Amino acid sequence: MNQLQSMRVFVKVADLGSFVGAAGALDLSTAVVTRHVADLEARLRVRLLNRTTRRLSLTESGATYLERVRHILDDLEGVEQMVVARNQEPVGTLRVVAPVVFGLHSLAPVVQSYAERYPDVMPDVTLADRHVDLVEEGFDVGIMVARQMRSASIVTRRLTTGYMTVCATPAYLEQHGTPTRPEDLLTHPCLSRPAEQGSDEKVFTGPDGEVRVRPTNAIAANNTEMLRQFALLGMGVAILPSYLIGRDLASGRLVPLLGDYHLPKIEITIAYPSRLHLPAKVRTFIDHLVAHFQQTEAQSRDPRAMTPVRSAGRSPVAGAPVYADDLPVSALPPVEGARPLRKPSRGHVAAPSPI
Known part of the structure; x- marks a missing residue:
């Protein structure tokens, strides 16, 4: 029998x-299916399945073979699909x-540039902070923040990396003082979402290693945009x-704090x-997303973007410099000697705000 079909x-x-x-799934007879598996076992000289009157189970060799064969078949399908997709x-x-806050602040530019490049595709974007079943709910692509999805029918691919930033308004810092170590947060009202595990402990890494603190939240909120609004009002x-x-x-x-810790x-x-x-x-949307954020990461690693930047109309708060790698590319002041960014042509991936 055909070995590929047997696999x-x-x-x-x-x-x-x-x-x-x-x-039933392959539209074959049970006898033919049994014969395919038996031929594979005979060819390999190893039992792949344990058979009883009630159930089937993989042997250790069968589990190893299944994992490798699945990759082989996926790669073969991918090659055939690539050839067909050219036409x-x-x-x-x-x-x-996508999650609500990430979607509102980072997704619009890439959707806009994709829609310009592929005018025959109509993006339909849903923002949700709940668990989503992509298959059952009919989504083509999902973006996940700090969440793992394990399923045989779901493929995941890294997009980018985000960073949590400790910050406050200049007015708040002038009135209450500027924290310089994680332990200082214990004397300030904090604005942050509780951890998913139910613990509010924050784990910082700094010059002396790990520092764990459990600051007191000034107010509870399940949405980071709401917490941002509270921060801008100087609530903590x-x-x-x-x-x-x-x-x-x-x-x-807002002014970034605790620059020696992350x-x-x-x-x-x-x-x-x-x-x-x-x-x-x-396929084209995924490629577009990846290229968009790869360009962002490359720009954020540019050494020219690491010079301190003064806030417009304000003096930096002592001990809390603002660095250009924390800012959107479009918001950066000109760097001396640097060439200006060219206006992106139609279909070009524009630079989004760095994560």
């Missing part, structure tokens, strides 16, 4: 846990879901994601249902 049959039997179920144009509705020291407050730091409305990074990933038969609209 496909074996994967289907393993996924469904049944010869009968695999036969396909991205068209139709593209359903995208805020701990907020960099993609949310870039413009506030650039304008001097909090754990925020991993931002793309998720989409299976790489098999990926529509051109999905």
